[in-house]
Amino acid sequence: xxxxxxxxxxxxxxxxxxxxxxxxxxxxxxxxxxxxxxxxxxxxxxxxxxxxxxxxxxxxxxxxxxxxxxxxxxxxxxxxxxxxxxxxxxxx
Numbered sequence: 001x002x003x004x005x006x007x008x009x010x011x012x013x014x015x016x017x018x019x020x021x022x023x024x025x026x027x028x029x030x031x032x033x034x035x036x037x038x039x040x041x042x043x044x045x046x047x048x049x050x051x052x053x054x055x056x057x058x059x060x061x062x063x064x065x066x067x068x069x070x071x072x073x074x075x076x077x078x079x080x081x082x083x084x085x086x087x088x089x090x091x092x
Contacts, residue, residue: 006083007063011046011053014064018071022046034058036070 015021015032022030023042031042034055043056054061060070068079 001084003065003080006080007065008051009064009083011051011064011067012048014067015046035067036060 012030015035018035020032020035022032024031028049029045029047032044032046033039033042034044034057036044036055037058039057044053045056046053052061052063053067060066064083065076065079068074068082069076072079072082074082
């Protein structure tokens, strides 16, 4: 699977599979509580059309690979392996 194919993994579905649901949602995006840090007000935006995210409170964003790297505190290779076959044993 190529990196571009991996980046097409749906962010909305990935978050939902991890029990993370939007606080507010439109047809084009959603606001979430950040999955990478503690917060009381939703500042984590997912653009469903572009399949990109941005955490306004942390000032970071990117693709699903970047999110997996931050959520699981892992490197690029392990994040890609996880997204190829979602199994936490791949994340170190």
